[in-house]
Amino acid sequence: NPEIEDLLRDSDFHLDRPRSKGPAIQAFKEQRPYLVNDIAEIEKDLSKRSLDFVKKIGAQSFICAPVIYEGESLGVLFVDNLTSKRSLTQSDISLLAGVGSQMAVSIINAMSFQKLQESEERYRTVLEANPDPVVVYNMDGKVTYLNPAFTAVFGWSLEEWVGMKMDRFVPGENWPETKMMAQKIESGESFSGIETRRYTKKGNIIPVSISGSTYPDRNGNPMGSIVALRDIGEHQKLQAQLQRAQKMEAIGTLAGGVAHDLNNILAGLVSYPELLLMEMPEESPLRKPILTIQRSGEKAAAIVQDLLTLARRGVAITEVVNLNNIISDYLKSPEHEKLQSFYPNVKVKKDLETKLLNILGSPVHLSKTIMNLVSNATEAMSNEGMMFISTENRYIDKPIKGYDNVKEGDYVVLTVSDTGVGISPEDMEKIFEPFYTKKKMGRSGTGLGMAVVWGTVKDHKGYIDVQSTEGKGTTFTLYFPITRKEVSRDKSLISIEDYMGKGESILVVDDVEEQREIASQILKKLGYSVTSVSSGEEAIDYMKDNSTDLLVLDMIMDPGIDGLDTYKMILKLHPNQKAIIASGFSETDRVKEAQRLGAGAYVKKPYILEKIGLAVRTELDK
Incomplete structure (x- = not known):
């Protein structure tokens, strides 16, 4: 019914x-x-x-x-x-x-x-949302589940491991702690924070911290185990960087105190021999030993100066300098000529950016840094080889994680590479320590060469990255923050009148506030009417109700859509819209695609008035 x-x-x-x-x-x-x-x-x-x-x-x-x-x-x-x-x-x-x-x-x-389904769904949701890799095993040690984070970190999918034991996952030397964890699971014990290593699908080995425990069935009997793994590679790297910085700071403090005392002692050893020699006849048999005392005192004084640099005391970072000039001056110096005479088969190739931006720095300390890097590279090649010295302006869109973590910003980048013996991973941790005596690493003459490099870069608020392969060579990359202070230019090449604006409107699109301000100030100085927005989405909203003569589009913007997608959307609103592309990275396929759609020149950051001025003027005059 x-x-x-x-x-x-x-x-x-x-x-x-x-x-x-x-x-x-x-x-x-x-x-x-x-x-x-x-x-x-x-x-x-x-x-x-x-x-x-x-x-x-x-x-x-x-x-x-x-x-x-x-x-x-x-x-x-x-x-x-x-x-x-x-x-x-x-x-x-x-x-x-x-x-x-x-x-x-x-x-x-x-x-x-129903409860079982709800429980399984709840736990599956928790496991899948877990940012750390998780593996679920049955009591036979066979895989029943891998979460998405495991696939993201290690590369394997569930289908590749389900029903199997993960023996190939464990490096041979890491079996002792792995067996210990398995024994704890078998006895019903949990464990936490055990550090070991695991293979990825590509064959790489990464350090991990592992925690695990059994889980019961509805009757309370062990049904299997859940194991969580955390990639601690980045943590270990940060920890090593912190320890290295603390060690260098402690050494610097010690060096400063020693240098102060040594300076007082050396005053007599350096000054008095010079006075004695002035009063002594040329034929005196005492001249030679006194000259030896004087040279020894001067060498000791050089060590003291290096110690003071290492201690980071009294280094005036206020002068506007151009790194290209310092490099060129050093390569013409008697010190470098002497070095070349000892190593005639080591060739030097340089590639210095023509319009290199200036930095605030100490010419003396920067020159010594270049001398130490070049000496180090030369001695690492001993018989023959090639040394490559380059400079460039570079805008870092995203932080670079390496020996140092390089923050976002505009930099002058100095690179010194060699084809020498390379540096082992064990030695890499020690290369900036004072009096590091591995002969294959080279010496600055005082035993403080690379320590001086470290101290100088840190004084200049810069960063160091080191990449090396044993038997193939080493590359030192130094990052120095740029200065926007006026620089001297060759006025005969091109006049600013050639790329001045005529009041045209320009929309600057960039997610970094400092970059928007720099671009806006340069373009306003050139006579343009400038508006700026902080994302592609804002640019599209602006262009719905407005028009502009030219877009200056940052290619990489995060979060949100990038320069290419922004340009595509704006072209739907304003066909034939003129634009130029800007980025801190090298020219990419997405830059080229934007240019195929109608965008003009690609301007590599950091911005230089002449470079962006010419690109804008050229595009507007088309």
């Missing part, structure tokens, strides 16, 4: 009312069946709501049988005689008691299955 089905579907049944004397509630509470031969006999015990329900379905005689599982009432089975019209008997009650028992088991199974 559809009407009765609708009534049952829309009705709420409350079996937990303590004061009710209705047969259904009594059957539920007392856990025994109730037979009602005639509804009229119990009308006084029913609530108005219950009585209305019974009358609506037309029931006159019915049985209420409890559904019981392990002593707990789960519900009530209500059966009437509407169809059969016969009297209900004790046999019907017995039959319903059996049906109720079977129904209880079915309800419990359904509830358990």
